[in-house]
Amino acid sequence: MEFTEAYKQSGPCCFSPNARFLAVAVDYRLVIRDVLSLKVVQLFSCLDKISYIEWALDSEFILCGLYKRPMIQAWSLSQPEWTCKIDEGPAGIAYARWSPDSRHILTTSEFQLRLTVWSLVNTACIHVQWPKHASKGISFTQDGKFAAICTRRDCKDYINLLSCHTWEIMGVFAVDTLDLADIEWSPDDSAIVIWDSPLEYKVLIYSPDGRCLFKYQAYESGLGIKSVSWSPCGQFLAVGSYDQMLRVLNPLTWKVFAEFMHLSTVRGPCSAAVFKEVDEPLQIGMSELCLSDDFMQGNSESSPERPVGVRYDVMEVPITLPYQKPLADKPNPKQGVGLMSWSSDSQYICTRNDSMPTTLWIWHIHHLELAAILVQKDPIRAAAWDPTGPRLVLCTGSPQLYMWTPSGAYCVNIPLPQFIITDLRWNSDGSCLLLKDKESFCCAAVPILPESSDCSSDD
Numbered sequence: 001m002e003f004t005e006a007y008k009q010s011g012p013c014c015f016s017p018n019a020r021f022l023a024v025a026v027d028y029r030l031v032i033r034d035v036l037s038l039k040v041v042q043l044f045s046c047l048d049k050i051s052y053i054e055w056a057l058d059s060e061f062i063l064c065g066l067y068k069r070p071m072i073q074a075w076s077l078s079q080p081e082w083t084c085k086i087d088e089g090p091a092g093i094a095y096a097r098w099s100p101d102s103r104h105i106l107t108t109s110e111f112q113l114r115l116t117v118w119s120l121v122n123t124a125c126i127h128v129q130w131p132k133h134a135s136k137g138i139s140f141t142q143d144g145k146f147a148a149i150c151t152r153r154d155c156k157d158y159i160n161l162l163s164c165h166t167w168e169i170m171g172v173f174a175v176d177t178l179d180l181a182d183i184e185w186s187p188d189d190s191a192i193v194i195w196d197s198p199l200e201y202k203v204l205i206y207s208p209d210g211r212c213l214f215k216y217q218a219y220e221s222g223l224g225i226k227s228v229s230w231s232p233c234g235q236f237l238a239v240g241s242y243d244q245m246l247r248v249l250n251p252l253t254w255k256v257f258a259e260f261m262h263l264s265t266v267r268g269p270c271s272a273a274v275f276k277e278v279d280e281p282l283q284i285g286m287s288e289l290c291l292s293d294d295f296m297q298g299n300s301e302s303s304p305e306r307p308v309g310v311r312y313d314v315m316e317v318p319i320t321l322p323y324q325k326p327l328a329d330k331p332n333p334k335q336g337v338g339l340m341s342w343s344s345d346s347q348y349i350c351t352r353n354d355s356m357p358t359t360l361w362i363w364h365i366h367h368l369e370l371a372a373i374l375v376q377k378d379p380i381r382a383a384a385w386d387p388t389g390p391r392l393v394l395c396t397g398s399p400q401l402y403m404w405t406p407s408g409a410y411c412v413n414i415p416l417p418q419f420i421i422t423d424l425r426w427n428s429d430g431s432c433l434l435l436k437d438k439e440s441f442c443c444a445a446v447p448i449l450p451e452s453s454d455c456s457s458d459d
Contacts, residue, residue, distance in 0.1 A: 056102035100144025173210030187234030240337025
């Protein structure tokens with residue numbers, strides 16, 4: 001792997017969907033860099049500090065959320081002189097997003113009073129009253145023709161179906177939820193999955209015409225659903241719960257065909273490889289040995305320690321994993337499947353049980369078994385799959401980058417001084433990684449994986 005030098009950033013950073021550009025927020029400036037050279041190709045000045053950025057799907061436009069104002073500014077890469085400013089006035093703006101056609105911006109006002117669709121073509125705007133959430137509760141079909149928007153009125157949750165061409169409401173139907181948490185279209189656009197708040201375990205599958213196709217409830221007492229995710233191929237629906245289990249449903253029958261437990265003790269027989277991060281003192285040659293000035297003057301305590309590398313050791317089972325018992329007197333307990341992500345080929349899914357924050361579980365869906373366990377020294381901050389194949393990268397707020405593939409796992413030391421990886425993101429073509437520190441970022445060139453089979457294979 002090859003790493004670039006560190007560049008300044010003060011907030012959100014993201015690759016363009018066409019994989020050609022990198023947008024970086026530096027205070028009130030939006031810096032657009034070329035991905036290959038990292039040279040600045042455009043520089044836009046906003047009216048306040050940038051809190052949020054999002055590319056349009058065609059990579060032609062980009063919006064900046066200035067939530068302190070609150071205000072939205074949009075820019076064009078091909079026409080730098082073109083500007084757009086959206087201000088909701090006293091209603092404020094809590095969140096903004098692009099429509100699939102890249103020519104409309106959807107904003108949600110403070111206190112979820114209304115959702116507004118703003119056109120960049122004719123400056124028209126359309127309002128939807130009482131959206132349920134600010135940043136959640138909206139899902140678009142894969143073909144970009146329809147939007148499902150969650151609303152709430154008279155203590156009841158509703159789904160509004162809108163045409164993304166005319167933005168007219170095509171239909172409205174009530175859903176059987178106590179407090180709707182989120183919504184997502186199936187990858188084939190044939191169904192809508194809705195799940196309830198953690199207070200009630202309920203997954204509901206609706207057809208676009210409002211018929212309830214299936215209702216799933218794993219248990220009744222206790223906190224319920226924490227995360228839900230469709231596989232990219234659309235053949236699996238994963239549900240992570242507060243009971244520390246991952247359940248996978250088959251959308252043909254809407255039945256659970258796999259249940260994976262996150263146990264604190266892993267016993268045999270177990271086909272999974274268990275990788276544990278351990279310290280590895282750097283080897284020093286005799287030519288590198290010398291006495292520093294601090295040591296000669298008796299200030300050895302103030303001198304910085306020599307950096308220590310890390311490596312993975314393969315552990316034998318049985319093994320007891322680090323476990324944190326959640327506090328009973330605190331709300332939102334740190335337990336359950338809080339992180340869940342599918343590989344691009346839908347063969348693997350990685351999970352993190354929040355009561356074991358240093359452990360990442362990787363499950364092989366086709367074999368219905370545990371493929372690997374990664375035990376880190378520090379809590380896992382982020383994990384992301386390569387968009388082109390079964391390769392997983394993760395970070396823990398340390399100077400190392402961690403990778404897993406079906407052939408094994410390894411640690412990569414970042415060759416930048418004082419660089420701590422707090423977040424990471426893949427480019428859409430899988431050739432580049434964005435690594436973020438608190439006030440800087442760098443990019444890493446990653447060798448492209450060979451093409452893998454699709455989700456219908458049995459590899």
